[in-house]
Amino acid sequence: MNSFNFSRHFLPEQGIWLFHMETPKFKTNSLKCILPLPLDFEKASANALLPFVLYRGSEDFPKSIDLIRKLEDLFGTDLSVDVRKRGEWQLIDFSLETVNSDFLPDNNDVLPEAIKILSGILFKPLFQNGGFSGNYVDGEKRTLEEEIINLKNNKMEYALERCYQEMCQGEPFSVFRYGSQEKIRELTPEGLYEHYKRVRQKAPIIVFFVGDLPLDTVKKWMVEFFPSREEVYEIKKNGLEIAPRPEKIVVEKDSISQGKLNIGYRTGINRRDPDFPALLVANGLLGSFPHSRLFRTVREEYGLAYYIFSRVESTKGLLTVSAGIDADQFEETVDIIEKEWNKIIRGKINQQEFEFTQKALCSQLKISEDNAFDLMGIELINALNSFGELREEMMRKIKEVKPVDVARVLSRVKRDTIYFLEPNEEEN
Amino acid sequence: MAGLKETLIQETPVIKEFESGLTAALWDIPGYQKKYALLNSPLGSIHTGVEANCKEVFIPQGTAHFLEHKLFADKETGNVFDYFASLGASCNAYTSLVSTNYLFSTAENLPQCLDLLLDFVQNLYMTPESIQKEKKVIMQEISMYKDHPGWRVYFNLLQNLYFQHPIRNDIAGTRESVQIIDEEILRFCHDYFYHPQNLILAVIGDLNIAEITEIIAQNQNKKDFPEVFEFKKINFEEPREIREKETREKFSLGQPIMQMGFKVNQHPTGGQELLERDLAFALLSDILFGTGSPAFYELYDQGLIDDGFSAGFSGEESFGHFVLGGGTNYPETLVEKLLEILTKSRQEGIKPEDLERSKKKIWGGFIAGLNSLEVLAGQFVKDYRRNLDLADHFAALERITIGQIEMILNEQLDQEKSSISVVEPRE
Numbered sequence: 001m002n003s004f005n006f007s008r009h010f011l012p013e014q015g016i017w018l019f020h021m022e023t024p025k026f027k028t029n030s031l032k033c034i035l036p037l038p039l040d041f042e043k044a045s046a047n048a049l050l051p052f053v054l055y056r057g058s059e060d061f062p063k064s065i066d067l068i069r070k071l072e073d074l075f076g077t078d079l080s081v082d083v084r085k086r087g088e089w090q091l092i093d094f095s096l097e098t099v100n101s102d103f104l105p106d107n108n109d110v111l112p113e114a115i116k117i118l119s120g121i122l123f124k125p126l127f128q129n130g131g132f133s134g135n136y137v138d139g140e141k142r143t144l145e146e147e148i149i150n151l152k153n154n155k156m157e158y159a160l161e162r163c164y165q166e167m168c169q170g171e172p173f174s175v176f177r178y179g180s181q182e183k184i185r186e187l188t189p190e191g192l193y194e195h196y197k198r199v200r201q202k203a204p205i206i207v208f209f210v211g212d213l214p215l216d217t218v219k220k221w222m223v224e225f226f227p228s229r230e231e232v233y234e235i236k237k238n239g240l241e242i243a244p245r246p247e248k249i250v251v252e253k254d255s256i257s258q259g260k261l262n263i264g265y266r267t268g269i270n271r272r273d274p275d276f277p278a279l280l281v282a283n284g285l286l287g288s289f290p291h292s293r294l295f296r297t298v299r300e301e302y303g304l305a306y307y308i309f310s311r312v313e314s315t316k317g318l319l320t321v322s323a324g325i326d327a328d329q330f331e332e333t334v335d336i337i338e339k340e341w342n343k344i345i346r347g348k349i350n351q352q353e354f355e356f357t358q359k360a361l362c363s364q365l366k367i368s369e370d371n372a373f374d375l376m377g378i379e380l381i382n383a384l385n386s387f388g389e390l391r392e393e394m395m396r397k398i399k400e401v402k403p404v405d406v407a408r409v410l411s412r413v414k415r416d417t418i419y420f421l422e423p424n425e426e427e428n
Numbered sequence: 429m430a431g432l433k434e435t436l437i438q439e440t441p442v443i444k445e446f447e448s449g450l451t452a453a454l455w456d457i458p459g460y461q462k463k464y465a466l467l468n469s470p471l472g473s474i475h476t477g478v479e480a481n482c483k484e485v486f487i488p489q490g491t492a493h494f495l496e497h498k499l500f501a502d503k504e505t506g507n508v509f510d511y512f513a514s515l516g517a518s519c520n521a522y523t524s525l526v527s528t529n530y531l532f533s534t535a536e537n538l539p540q541c542l543d544l545l546l547d548f549v550q551n552l553y554m555t556p557e558s559i560q561k562e563k564k565v566i567m568q569e570i571s572m573y574k575d576h577p578g579w580r581v582y583f584n585l586l587q588n589l590y591f592q593h594p595i596r597n598d599i600a601g602t603r604e605s606v607q608i609i610d611e612e613i614l615r616f617c618h619d620y621f622y623h624p625q626n627l628i629l630a631v632i633g634d635l636n637i638a639e640i641t642e643i644i645a646q647n648q649n650k651k652d653f654p655e656v657f658e659f660k661k662i663n664f665e666e667p668r669e670i671r672e673k674e675t676r677e678k679f680s681l682g683q684p685i686m687q688m689g690f691k692v693n694q695h696p697t698g699g700q701e702l703l704e705r706d707l708a709f710a711l712l713s714d715i716l717f718g719t720g721s722p723a724f725y726e727l728y729d730q731g732l733i734d735d736g737f738s739a740g741f742s743g744e745e746s747f748g749h750f751v752l753g754g755g756t757n758y759p760e761t762l763v764e765k766l767l768e769i770l771t772k773s774r775q776e777g778i779k780p781e782d783l784e785r786s787k788k789k790i791w792g793g794f795i796a797g798l799n800s801l802e803v804l805a806g807q808f809v810k811d812y813r814r815n816l817d818l819a820d821h822f823a824a825l826e827r828i829t830i831g832q833i834e835m836i837l838n839e840q841l842d843q844e845k846s847s848i849s850v851v852e853p854r855e
Contacts, residue, residue, distance in 0.1 A: 025459045028796045068720045072785050076792020099792045135729060143734045149682030150755055155575045255680040255854060258571035289518070290509035300501070303564035306572055324572050356513035363516045366535040367462045370801065 004369040005390050006208070006379050007215060015232030016222055019208045019379050020215045028097050029111050029211030030372040031218075033118060034380060035092040035203040036235055039172040044090055045179025046187055046195045048083045049137070049144055051092045053192065055081045056136040059124040060117070064136075070117065074110040075099045079118065085177040087238040087270075087315025089384055092203075094118055095373070100212055111213070112221055119225040123200065131189035132196070145181050155421065156307075159260035160322060163419035166250045167264040171242075173316050204232050206383055210372035237386050240268050240317040248417045253424050258324045260421040261333060265319040267312065267413045271385040275412070276314070277397040278405035282413075283312045284357035285344060285406060287321055291356045293340040294321065302336065304329050315384055319413060327422050334418065345411050349403045362395045440817065441630070441808060442637055448648035449625030449656075453808055454640055455632040457801065463633030464533045464801040465542060467549050468809045471495070471621035472526035473599040474746075477662040480620070484662065487613060489594070490566070490601015493523040494609050495617055497562050498554055499530070508548045517541045523599055526744060528621075529809075533801075539643045542631065546647050549627075552618040554611060563606055570600050577681045577851045585689045585751065585849035588672040592664045595747050619654050628812055630805040666747070668693045674848045684852040686759035688766060691845040692741075692748035699814030702745065703824050707790070708832045709741030709750060714786045715833070716773055717752060723769045732762045750841060759850050767843060774838055778830045787825055794821060 006019040037047045061067035071077045078097040083090060096118055101109040126133050151158050161176060168174040178184075205226070209218045269279050287294040287310030298308045308323035325333050368374040368391070378391065389397065441455035471492045478485050500508050500521060512519040517534030530549050534541050573579050583598055590596040600606070620626070631640055670691050696702055717723055717739040727733045739752035756762045797803045798818075811817055 026799045028799060064725050065720060065722065069785060072720050072789040076789035076796075078793070078796065097796055099795050103795055139729050139731075142731055143728075146683050146734050146755060152680065152682040153577050153685075153755075257574040258568065289513065291507075291513035295509075296507075299565060300507070303561045304568075306565055306568035324568060326568075326571075352510075352514070356510070359516035360513060360518065363518070363535045367533065369461045371799070 003392075004375065005392075006375070009215070009219070011219070011222060013228040014222060014226045015204055015229045016226060017204060017206045017235075017383060018219065018222060019206070019376075019383070020218055021210045021375065022212065022214055023210065024212045026211065026372055027100050027103060028372070029100055029213060030209070030376070031096045031111070031115065031118075031211075032208040032373070032376050033094040033096075033122070034206040034208075035199065036089045036206065036384065037092065037199065037203055039085060039088040039090045039175055041172065041175050042183070043195070044175045044177075045144075045183035046192055047090050047092065047199070048178040049140055049184065049187055049192060050196055050199065051081045051083060051094065052140040052144065053132050053136050054121050054125050054196075056140065057126040057133060058117075058120040059126060060120045062126050067117070067121075071114070074114055075104060077110060077114045079114070083177050085173075086381065086384055087313070088172045089238075089315065090175075090177060094121070102212075111211075115221050116225050123227055125196065127193070129189075131191075131193040134189045137187070137189045137192060141184050141187060144178055145184050148176065148178050148181050148184075151176070155254070155256055155260050156322065156324070159262050159419065159421040160320065162250075162252065162421065163262035163264050163320065163417060164318075166248060166419055167318075167417040168316075201229055202231055202233055204235055206235075206380065208376040208379060210375055235384060237270065237272065237384065238315055238317075240270060242266060247415055250417065251420045251422055253422050256421065256423050259327045259330065259423055261321075261323045261325055261330065262419045263321045263334070263337065263415065264417040264419070265321075265413045266416050267317045267319050269314075269409070269412070270317050271314050271381065271389075275405070275409045277394065278401045278409040279312060279319075280361055281354075281357055281398060281401045282344070282406045282410050283310055283319060284361055285349065285353060286310050286341065286410075289357065289360050291353060291360075293344070293353070294323075294337060297336055297340055298323060298333060302332075304333055304336075314381060330420055330422070341410065345407050347403060347407050349406065354403055354406075358398055358401065361398050365391045365395050441632070444641055444644070446624070446645055446648045448651065448653060449623065450627055450629060450644070450648055451812075452629040452631065452644055453812065454635060454637045455630065455804065455808070456635045456637055457632060457804075458634050460633050460801060461535050462533050462801055463535070463538045463541075463631070463635065464805055465531060465545055465629065465631045466805040466809060467530045467545055468628045468630075468813075469528045469549075469621050470526070470626055470813070471528050471617055472524055473597060474525050474594040475661060476594040476597075478620070478659050479662055480616075480657055480659040485613075485616060487617065488601065488608050489597045489605035490599070491609055491613060491617060492528050493600050494562070494566065494606065495552075495614055496521045496523050496528050496530075497566060498559070498614060499549055499552060501558060501562055508544075511544050512541065515540050515544070519545070525595060525599070527809075527813075531802075538631075538633070538635070539639065542640065542643055543647050546629075546644070550622060550624070550651065552615065552622075554614065556611070559609075559611065559614075566600060566606055567603060570598070570603060570606070573598065573600065577679050577685055580677060580679065581685045581687050581849050581851045582751070584675050584677060584851070585687045585847060586749070588675055588847035588849060589670050589689050589691045589749055590747070591667055591671050593666045593747050594664075620657065620659060623653060623656050624648060625656055628809050630808050632801045632805045663746070668845070670845055670847050672847060674850075676850045676852060678854045679851045681851065681853055683755045683757055684759055684850055685754065686756050686762055686848065686850045687751055687753035688763055688846060688848050690750045690841045691847075692743060692750060692840050693845070694840060695743070695745055695748060697745060699811075699816045700820065700824065702743070702814055703816055703820060704828060704832070705743060705748075706741065707821075707824055708828050708836055709743075710790055711783065711786050711828060712833050712836055713739040713741065713750075713752075714789065715778060715782045716769060718786070718789075720785065720789070727762070727765060732756055732758055732765060759848070759852075763848060770837070770841060778833050778837070780830065783830055783833070787828075791822070791825060
């Protein structure tokens, strides 16, 4: 019986953390390659630009179209690249998914070839005139700048990002995952290449594999296709301390029809904290399910919002509540949220909603077994937090949480910033 | 690629028909933790009128979506979300152009969850107060979509392309149309479109098929259903022409978004034919505008598009449109270039190696999608309504010829029948 836990291995020569899971369950083999880089205002834009430039062309495939066509020929091998933010880590993320050999002619395995291509992208980039290709750097700078400008197109995400920026002003977490337009403009093909050389040498690489291949095979490919490196730095967990300070309220106007409210809280709790399972239950009770308090009151009872939910950022120790409401319902909504919060602190929790929440959280963890990338996502957060609990262990701890733990944990959580993106009156 | 499909076709659901008229597909997939069920009603946002018992009934825009909300919200017996939560399950629903779908996923208590799903969807309970309250929530939902430029640009385009066809309406309806939805029309739609004869249920996961069959049979046997009345969907006269050549809307956003759409006027009728049309358009889009096309990186390097650029077709028996576009700082230049690419492709034709590569890509992507129970169930329901199964997808993909794709390119993408929609920043 497969336990659906990753086995964890360190390959010191290559500076690779390999998380391996063998299962015949899926029709594809999936491999994810993450480079965690410390989030930093000065370097964030260079970090963000890097993977997109690398993906445009390598020594083996100098032209983008040839690289893409090669992947398509490997039965639609999917190689995608993105940059994410988890706590104060900026993550370069290459994800690979190939069709399992059972479904291919002559049972040919296309995965080794795909990994070789990925390794070429990472370690044998196209080098011209002392730097990266000027064309590729220009093109990707433009795209990245547009990504930043277009954050405004998604008002929910924009308002959340603005809330984080206001809340964590001066802390690395306030940096957007793609950096800033100003810093992107400063980047040159040569400068970026110098930056790349440092990342290539020092950044640890976290590799996740989920599929129908044994550890030895995957390890062999890692050793064969990835170069040896020295001086790879450690993955340290984020500090959560912050000096006490007054609460902040920020209201900004935009030409929109619906106001976007975000309330940011500091939990001071990360995955290694004994109170973490209780925080998950508290968040579930408050706002992450349709049976949660906020959905039931703000939406179902008062009809003030279509969406309202809360979520936890467990690497940085934050909790946010988000809702879409009319401008004149700002105060009423904030009030209801605060009231429900205080009710929970005072222990006004009924047995039923408490059990629903525990069940729902355990069910989510169980069901994550059915999706290779969900499994990787959970393990990634663990890897960034000095190896958190395995899923079974977390489920056991969630079931042990008592209402009094939830009340205690919420009283530890401090409201920090209220951010409201408000519709211009003349627009409606 | 011949011979490969056999491996995949081994996975097929067992199909049962119950006395009530309900059809269920039960799909045993060992090794999955999740059990997923999807209950599909054929009432979608484009159904705005029917003729029932020789009488025309007008269905206001947004009714299908309203009914979806209403079936969830406060039953006389309590809150649906709570019941699912008590079983460790989560439930949801969505309304599309052609159907409404109710779903849940759970790791345990599948029999109870199924009972619950069938009960809450088959039982419409409402009071005037609960209808009024739901209208408030839906107004907020409409506001949320109004703030979404990607959504606006698309619906503005549909308004340009169509005169009559209800596809031009927002799925949630308008602030005005939602106000006129009342108890009577909701009841009427529920009686017909939610009659077990018209519902399809798909249950998928690690299942005991005999047990599940029994549960569904018992559930259906204890209920009375109204008699099915004769009805037909009203056809509307949609001109071949387009309504508006271009629209622009100012918006609070970063970069402009441009979509160009072609109205397609020839509509196939059978399921196989619809599937082939979908696949032929998917291949055409990929060959001409996919990331592996010569055009993509040419436009990208000229700064005309970014990686959000896409091209795709949407169509059923009564409509069809091919849409391409994305974020761009130069909407006019991009339109010119896209038209040039189409003209050039018509002259040069489609290359066999491009078709072969694109087929491999679509084939691989389709297999990857089948890892997901949600995708399998959704695909099943859509296929079943079109009288198709999974194997048909692989067979059709192999069958499609250059001739079919070139026919679309030459005959169905007429510049005269194209329109442009742009949303642009206010400044």
